[in-house]
Amino acid sequence: MSKSILVVDDDPDVIEIISETLKNEGYLTESATDGDEALRKYDIFNPDLVILDVSLPSKDGFAVCDEIRSRDINNDVPVILISGNSVSDTMLEGFKSGAQDYIKKPFSLNEVLAKIGNFLEQADGRKNLREQKEILEDELHKGQEDYKRVNRKLKKIILDMRTLFDLSHDLNSLHDPEELYHVFFLTIIGQLGVESLGLFHIEDEEDDFLSFAGGKRVQEGVLKTIRLFRNTGLAKYLVDNSGVLELKSSGLSGDVAQEAVFMKNLGFEYCFPLIIKGKLIGLFFIGGKINKQAYTKNDFEIFKSICNSATTGIQNSRLYTELQNTYLSTIKVLVSTIEAKDANTRGHTDRVANYARLIADEMGIEKEQKDIISFGAALHDIGKLGVYENILNKPSELTEKEWKIVRSHPEVGANIIKNLKFLEKATDLVRHHHERLDGGGYPDGLKGDEISLGARIVSVADSFDAMTTNRPYREALSFPEAFEQLRMLDTKFDQDIVENLARLYDKKLIRE
Numbered sequence: 039m040s041k042s043i044l045v046v047d048d049d050p051d052v053i054e055i056i057s058e059t060l061k062n063e064g065y066l067t068e069s070a071t072d073g074d075e076a077l078r079k080y081d082i083f084n085p086d087l088v089i090l091d092v093s094l095p096s097k098d099g100f101a102v103c104d105e106i107r108s109r110d111i112n113n114d115v116p117v118i119l120i121s122g123n124s125v126s127d128t129m130l131e132g133f134k135s136g137a138q139d140y141i142k143k144p145f146s147l148n149e150v151l152a153k154i155g156n157f158l159e160q161a162d163g164r165k166n167l168r169e170q171k172e173i174l175e176d177e178l179h180k181g182q183e184d185y186k187r188v189n190r191k192l193k194k195i196i197l198d199m200r201t202l203f204d205l206s207h208d209l210n211s212l213h214d215p216e217e218l219y220h221v222f223f224l225t226i227i228g229q230l231g232v233e234s235l236g237l238f239h240i241e242d243e244e245d246d247f248l249s250f251a252g253g254k255r256v257q258e259g260v261l262k263t264i265r266l267f268r269n270t271g272l273a274k275y276l277v278d279n280s281g282v283l284e285l286k287s288s289g290l291s292g293d294v295a296q297e298a299v300f301m302k303n304l305g306f307e308y309c310f311p312l313i314i315k316g317k318l319i320g321l322f323f324i325g326g327k328i329n330k331q332a333y334t335k336n337d338f339e340i341f342k343s344i345c346n347s348a349t350t351g352i353q354n355s356r357l358y359t360e361l362q363n364t365y366l367s368t369i370k371v372l373v374s375t376i377e378a379k380d381a382n383t384r385g386h387t388d389r390v391a392n393y394a395r396l397i398a399d400e401m402g403i404e405k406e407q408k409d410i411i412s413f414g415a416a417l418h419d420i421g422k423l424g425v426y427e428n429i430l431n432k433p434s435e436l437t438e439k440e441w442k443i444v445r446s447h448p449e450v451g452a453n454i455i456k457n458l459k460f461l462e463k464a465t466d467l468v469r470h471h472h473e474r475l476d477g478g479g480y481p482d483g484l485k486g487d488e489i490s491l492g493a494r495i496v497s498v499a500d501s502f503d504a505m506t507t508n509r510p511y512r513e514a515l516s517f518p519e520a521f522e523q524l525r526m527l528d529t530k531f532d533q534d535i536v537e538n539l540a541r542l543y544d545k546k547l548i549r550e
């Protein structure tokens with residue numbers, strides 16, 4: 039659309055020259071010869087630019103310019119002043135009244151055209167920017183509600199991410215499969231609002247089928263009887279086509295469709311495979327949502343993320359269990375070596391380990407620490423491997439020199455196990471199981487709390503077993519007699535531990 043220009047000058051010849059030139063360039067023009075007419079025409083024609091002579095009858099150019107500015111608050115219409123007066127005065131006055139530029143008479147028409155082109159372009163740019171800003175402000179205003187909604191969604195996603203992060207941390211640190219499944223199930227229910235869920239897993243690496251591992255709000259009795267073969271049907275299909283599978287999907291056929299329908303009839307709607315390094319370890323089934331709504335794409339993403347975290351957790355837990363079994367069998371071999379040497383204390387380590395584990399249970403000590411106590415207790419006398427058999431089995435009193443050798447066994451034992459990575463945490467318990475609260479023990483003469491809780495437990499369990507079994511030099515005490523003895527030795531043994539042990543007897547968890 040052509041731009042319109044209002045040309046104002048008291049000299050009709052000047053108006054004509056300028057107007058003709060502008061029309062030749064494609065502009066629309068209007069003209070006025072005095073100030074009042076100029077403003078009237080301005081109001082009627084809404085020009086895109088005004089060329090304005092300073093010296094006009096009725097109202098001079100500065101006054102007209104002032105009034106134009108009060109009408110055009112956005113400064114969209116450039117005003118170019120024309121004057122024969124001294125440059126600096128007119129310019130100053132002109133800019134004060136809101137004019138964009140100034141042309142001195144006599145002027146070159148080319149100069150006028152160049153300035154007009156420039157100012158119109160600038161004015162267009164300003165107008166565009168303003169319009170965009172207005173649109174944005176408008177959208178922002180309209181979008182307040184949207185914004186709140188998006189913000190809520192964002193917060194939910196951040197929460198989901200944090201839950202996933204916490205979960206993968208939790209799942210990686212949980213080693214007890216039952217506990218791990220429990221956290222896994224609760225997370226799925228909490229995050230997705232799932233009505234029912236069930237996990238099938240390959241329990242033993244050798245198994246060629248998946249069996250029910252657990253679930254929530256499902257018919258456990260029925261599910262426990264089901265075997266899903268790992269190399270056919272749903273299991274194979276999901277390994278080949280990893281992703282969330284809708285059980286009523288029409289694209290299934292043969293045994294896959296049969297199993298899908300079967301699981302669907304048990305209340306499940308979707309299935310997702312738990313795969314680690316290309317190997318299937320489980321199939322996870324979920325029913326519909328509690329609120330009866332359909333799952334969203336985002337729900338499935340969260341579902342997959344949780345399943346993947348769980349998969350890693352399950353794998354870790356299996357490795358951990360495997361490792362723990364290896365540890366235990368290693369320990370058993372070591373223990374039998376000790377007992378083969380010391381005929382008097384046959385069964386001693388087993389019993390001490392048992393007492394220590396039960397005391398730890400009774401005291402509510404956490405699992406990891408309890409495992410360390412069990413290992414430490416089972417190994418506490420391993421240093422006796424370094425004590426000559428004839429000394430260990432000597433029926434008469436030991437000489438001072440022999441005692442010194444016997445008393446070296448905690449240190450010797452600690453040295454044996456300290457370099458075995460999986461037993462290093464039990465080193466302290468082995469080294470300090472003969473320390474006493476009053477500092478009268480060995481090898482380091484530690485006092486009170488300087489002796490770790492684990493070592494104090496093993497110390498009580500060890501002494502209790504020594505008191506309650508026959509030795510070549512004395513008869514065994516009864517359990518109640520041994521408790522009394524330990525209570526009297528309150529400067530040596532931790533009385534809290536002694537009372538926990540006595541309670542085990544009252545509860546019939548230990549017997550004579």
Ligand SMILES: [Fe+2]
Binds near residue numbers: 419
């Ligand atoms: Fe010992």
Ligand SMILES: [Fe+2]
Binds near residue numbers: 386418
């Ligand atoms: Fe012992």
